[in-house]
Amino acid sequence: MAETVLETEGLTMRFGGVTAVDGVSLKVRARELRCLIGPNGAGKSTCFKCLCGLLKPTEGHVFLRGEETTGWDPHRIAAMGVGIKMQVSSVMDGLSVQENIWMAARRHNDTGAATAKAEEVIDRLALGPIARTDLGRLAHGERQRVELGLVMAQDPWLVLLDEPAAGMTGEEVTRMAEIIHEMTRSAAVVVVEHDMQFIRSLASTVTVFHRGRVLVEDHVDRVMADPVVRDVYLGKQA
Amino acid sequence: MAMTTGRSAARDTGVVVILGALLVLGLPLVADTNMLTLLVIYGMLALSLGLIWGFGGILCFGQAAFFGLGAYTFAIAGINIGESTLPLVLSVLVPAAVAALLGAFMFYGRLGDVYLAVITLVFSLILFRWLNTTAGPAYVIGNARLGGFNGIPGFPLLNVPGYPRWELWGDPLYYVAAVALLVVFLLVSWLLRSSFGRIAIGIRENEERVSLLGYDIRARKTVLFAIGAGIAGLAGALFAAWAEVVTPSLFSLQQSAEIIIWCIVGGLGTRFGPVLGAAVVTSVKITLGGQAMLDNMLVLGLILVLFVLFLPRGIAPELARLWAWAIGGNRKPVRRRAPRGGVADG
Numbered sequence: 056m057a058e059t060v061l062e063t064e065g066l067t068m069r070f071g072g073v074t075a076v077d078g079v080s081l082k083v084r085a086r087e088l089r090c091l092i093g094p095n096g097a098g099k100s101t102c103f104k105c106l107c108g109l110l111k112p113t114e115g116h117v118f119l120r121g122e123e124t125t126g127w128d129p130h131r132i133a134a135m136g137v138g139i140k141m142q143v144s145s146v147m148d149g150l151s152v153q154e155n156i157w158m159a160a161r162r163h164n165d166t167g168a169a170t171a172k173a174e175e176v177i178d179r180l181a182l183g184p185i186a187r188t189d190l191g192r193l194a195h196g197e198r199q200r201v202e203l204g205l206v207m208a209q210d211p212w213l214v215l216l217d218e219p220a221a222g223m224t225g226e227e228v229t230r231m232a233e234i235i236h237e238m239t240r241s242a243a244v245v246v247v248e249h250d251m252q253f254i255r256s257l258a259s260t261v262t263v264f265h266r267g268r269v270l271v272e273d274h275v276d277r278v279m280a281d282p283v284v285r286d287v288y289l290g291k292q293a
Numbered sequence: 294m295a296m297t298t299g300r301s302a303a304r305d306t307g308v309v310v311i312l313g314a315l316l317v318l319g320l321p322l323v324a325d326t327n328m329l330t331l332l333v334i335y336g337m338l339a340l341s342l343g344l345i346w347g348f349g350g351i352l353c354f355g356q357a358a359f360f361g362l363g364a365y366t367f368a369i370a371g372i373n374i375g376e377s378t379l380p381l382v383l384s385v386l387v388p389a390a391v392a393a394l395l396g397a398f399m400f401y402g403r404l405g406d407v408y409l410a411v412i413t414l415v416f417s418l419i420l421f422r423w424l425n426t427t428a429g430p431a432y433v434i435g436n437a438r439l440g441g442f443n444g445i446p447g448f449p450l451l452n453v454p455g456y457p458r459w460e461l462w463g464d465p466l467y468y469v470a471a472v473a474l475l476v477v478f479l480l481v482s483w484l485l486r487s488s489f490g491r492i493a494i495g496i497r498e499n500e501e502r503v504s505l506l507g508y509d510i511r512a513r514k515t516v517l518f519a520i521g522a523g524i525a526g527l528a529g530a531l532f533a534a535w536a537e538v539v540t541p542s543l544f545s546l547q548q549s550a551e552i553i554i555w556c557i558v559g560g561l562g563t564r565f566g567p568v569l570g571a572a573v574v575t576s577v578k579i580t581l582g583g584q585a586m587l588d589n590m591l592v593l594g595l596i597l598v599l600f601v602l603f604l605p606r607g608i609a610p611e612l613a614r615l616w617a618w619a620i621g622g623n624r625k626p627v628r629r630r631a632p633r634g635g636v637a638d639g
């Protein structure tokens with residue numbers, strides 16, 4: 056069994072009276088691909104924010120590669136080698152694609168190596184034609200791709216992607232799935248998604264969130280067949 | 294559009310040096326050097342805020358505090374030491390150190406932009422109020438009396454390093470100040486091309502994203518804030534050498550407000566804009582100062598409102614557009630979108 060790179064113990068996040076994440080215990084191993092699904096408001100994004108330090112959990116613990124990182128600042132967690140893409144697209148709008156990706160690469164490389172790394176990621180994601188364009192001028196799908204590029208350029212061993220395929224066209228989604236698979240050669244990848252088609256194409260272990268708790272955790276095919284999950288998703292596309 | 298390659302960096306430096314030298318040598322032919330010295334000093338002060346605000350996204354409402362600290366440091370250290378070389382160095386270091394402390398407090402305390410503006414403003418007003426109360430003989434630092442609202446006169450002026458008797462004033466002071474501005478301008482350009490500068494621009498664009506890339510934005514903002522304060526402090530020292538007296542009015546609200554107006558009028562997010570803005574606004578102010586019809590502050594306010602409404606990106610980007618159009622021949626001037634493109638300006 057590969058080493059555990061991400062572990063949470065009884066992770067809980069409350070906002071006033073709302074318990075968004077309620078005693079979640081997760082374990083993700085090196086180079087594993089894990090999908091998190093669940094209806095709107097299930098607490099997936101909140102859980103993500105606790106993992107990457109944007110929120111300090113009310114209770115519970117987070118361990119990354121065996122080290123307790125509960126309550127650490129985001130930059131320390133990211134600097135360990137964790138690549139993060141939040142649900143709401145977040146990039147440096149006034150800067151070019153190249154400059155954005157260079158900045159991600161620069162964290163663990165000197166200037167020259169970062170430039171080369173950015174070049175490589177731009178090629179890999181076929182961003183060449185828009186490399187000099189400011190992010191603010193790009194279409195939604197392109198921005199998503201650039202954000203993936205930021206994550207790739209960091210050479211992470213743990214990748215957290217919150218709805219990376221949202222708002223993308225069918226072709227773009229297929230490409231995204233390919234890229235995610237490729238990432239698992241060097242990193243454990245945790246993906247939050249709603250698109251069942253996409254999740255099936257990733258064919259991985261799925262953790263289902265419901266009202267802040269983990270409902271089931273199993274292979275995607277068995278999860279999809281589970282009547283409880285279908286019930287939770289009633290009215291959704293499952 | 295950041296100038297990343299060595300060639301474009303060398304070209305940029307060449308253009309700045311040549312244009313700068315032409316201006317330094319040419320301007321005295323058309324204007325009085327005494328006034329030009331003041332414009333140069335204010336230009337440097339504007340550049341200090343232009344750096345941290347326009348490129349670092351740090352809106353400091355109390356940049357005058359570091360200007361004043363630099364001036365007072367120069368005067369006080371000069372009286373105690375008897376010449377100006379070490380005081381000049383201290384007038385950069387003292388404001389930078391104070392800003393590092395204040396910045397660490399603000400950035401590590403995660404204060405929002407509004408609180409940052411308020412705290413920097415209050416900080417400069419506290420110094421202003423306090424210095425006004427230091428009239429008595431009890432308020433001395435070494436041999437220097439702080440002198441309350443009258444300030445400190447009679448400190449050693451700028452001298453040639455190692456030769457306290459060779460004091461620089463008049464035309465020589467203008468050339469020293471102008472060359473200092475050119476050097477600071479080149480250093481700022483270099484800083485903005487460096488990794489530190491490029492990441493600072495990233496922080497301006499999206500703080501959270503940059504921290505999620507693994508950068509400690511608190512430390513970086515603190516350092517940038519201190520650099521800006523050091524530049525403001527140098528401007529303060531030159532101002533002291535020019536005015537031959539330092540008074541608490543250096544720390545006044547009006548002084549802080551004017552620096553912000555210079556940056557907006559000249560063009561935020563450009564290097565040249567704030568310098569130009571300081572020169573234009575100060576010239577207008579001096580011209581109007583000769584008459585009593587219009588209140589100065591009213592005119593400055595009016596200029597600010599007109600710019601915010603009709604030329605929100607400031608003068609420099611429009612000049613750059615005209616320039617590109619002029620050398621591009623028949624190509625039409627293209628209006629670029631946001632006022633925030635890397636370091637691409639004149």
Ligand SMILES: Nc1ncnc2c1ncn2[C@@H]1O[C@H](COP(=O)(O)OP(=O)(O)OP(=O)(O)O)[C@@H](O)[C@H]1O
Pocket residue numbers: 070073074075093094095096097098099100101102142
């Ligand atoms: N900052 C906050 N303050 C208060 N409540 C919040 C906050 N952030 C999230 N919540 C609440 O926590 C719950 C979980 O939200 P979260 O965004 O984690 O859900 P999600 O599973 O990501 O949903 P979606 O699929 O729509 O993205 C929701 O009820 C939400 O309203």
Ligand SMILES: [Mg+2]
Pocket residue numbers: 099100101142217
């Ligand atoms: Mg979400």
